[in-house]
Amino acid sequence: MMDAGICTLWITPGTPQMASNLKLKSIDIGNRASAGSIVYDSLRKAIIDGELEDGTPLRQDDIASQFNTSRIPVREALSKLEQEGLVTNRRYRGAVVAGISLREASEIFDFRILMESEVIAASVPKMTSASIAKARAYCDEFRRTDDSKKWSKLNRKFHYSLYRDSGLKYHLDMIDNALDRTERYVDTQLSISHGVEMAYREHLAILEACENGNAELAARLTREHISGVRDELLEHLGGGR
């Protein structure tokens, strides 16, 4: 199958080329995603973005046929999502999109306050100018856009770009999960009153603290910022129900 004449393109006798030197537009065939992870990514996105309402049943057969696959990868995906708290699975009864109670949401926000203030404080001393620039770009885009669907995404990217330099992978994973569970509800908070404008001003203040290398201030502002979002969201959800 591998004729020598054909192979000269990527094998030069005597001077073996590394794949990394070729600079081709290519996808990593060896590490391509499994069917399960594709289904998982897709479902996760749909739930986080709020496209699937809380309580929506997730039928294995339906999903399987949508992805032209069998139920095995779907079960794998649903199992993972259950562990992340995005769906609830009941034996022989199937999976539904997991809702969140007011007190659960409140607790997760408290968790975020604890985590994110700690992580940003650890991040500030290590923060690169590239990270700051990235954060500022997200921050600007956040204020400019009118698409309410993009707000929470950009909000998330802004914050996360200030956390990454901490190098605290475990903490970042935990923050990721907390954000996954609450992101759906943040849009509603940003939509009401002047949520976006206020968030933007608070983001700027955090950014400034980071630029000045003031870790303690950045942590305190982050605490207050998330705390404010939590209070407004709870007030809104609590009154709406």
Added chain:
Amino acid sequence: MMDAGICTLWITPGTPQMASNLKLKSIDIGNRASAGSIVYDSLRKAIIDGELEDGTPLRQDDIASQFNTSRIPVREALSKLEQEGLVTNRRYRGAVVAGISLREASEIFDFRILMESEVIAASVPKMTSASIAKARAYCDEFRRTDDSKKWSKLNRKFHYSLYRDSGLKYHLDMIDNALDRTERYVDTQLSISHGVEMAYREHLAILEACENGNAELAARLTREHISGVRDELLEHLGGGR
């Protein structure tokens, strides 16, 4: 099949009995565990207890035949364990027991410090005398036992019994995962020098703070306690490798 004469034992015509009024010795047939969860529980315990060394390959076929089941439930279990960070799964290469690097271990301990001090502070005002009694029992048993395998288990039970009253389910889940990942390594720390004796004294101090309703002190002592365990463990592992 259900003759009226026989049924009079549990159905009295005119006064329909609820199943909950029957008070029969019964097991919950409806909620019995799935094959996957049995495999999962068993593997999780084995890994946490350190019975399976880091890097041990977990062959689906081997495990399946050990449990007299097919590979499907095994895959489900391995997938869950991967998400918890107890195994690492590589496509087509199988799962191995996940080890932990020094810096990962250190980070998880830092995470625990943050979480557990916060949770115990929230727990103290709500703490019942039953919880205190339970914690004291675990504390005593911890000092008395010579079985090094039981130390970390009792250590964990002691701490957890002081956290439960907080009612912070999300935080408790996060603590659970952090403990799952580090429990294997705590035994080694307790075995060295006078780890158990020192831990016992620190446990007593935490217990006393809880009894006195001093949340801030309990939090500070918890911080210092976990911090001490971390430092000793890192010193030991860092030197040993």
Added chain:
DNA sequence: AGATTGTAAATTGGATCCAATTTTATTGAC
């Protein structure tokens, strides 16, 4: 009508089979 029971359809859990990939054993050249 309303509650209750039995039955069929829908749905999930698990077993078995095949395909894709990796790992190991083998062969051949130098």
Added chain:
DNA sequence: GTCAATAAAATTGGATCCAATTTACAATCT
């Protein structure tokens, strides 16, 4: 003997099939 190329074995991923369970619904009785 060492190294690469090749073939065989082992292993995992996914599809299909069957069993267990729940749900929907019709039939029956009071």
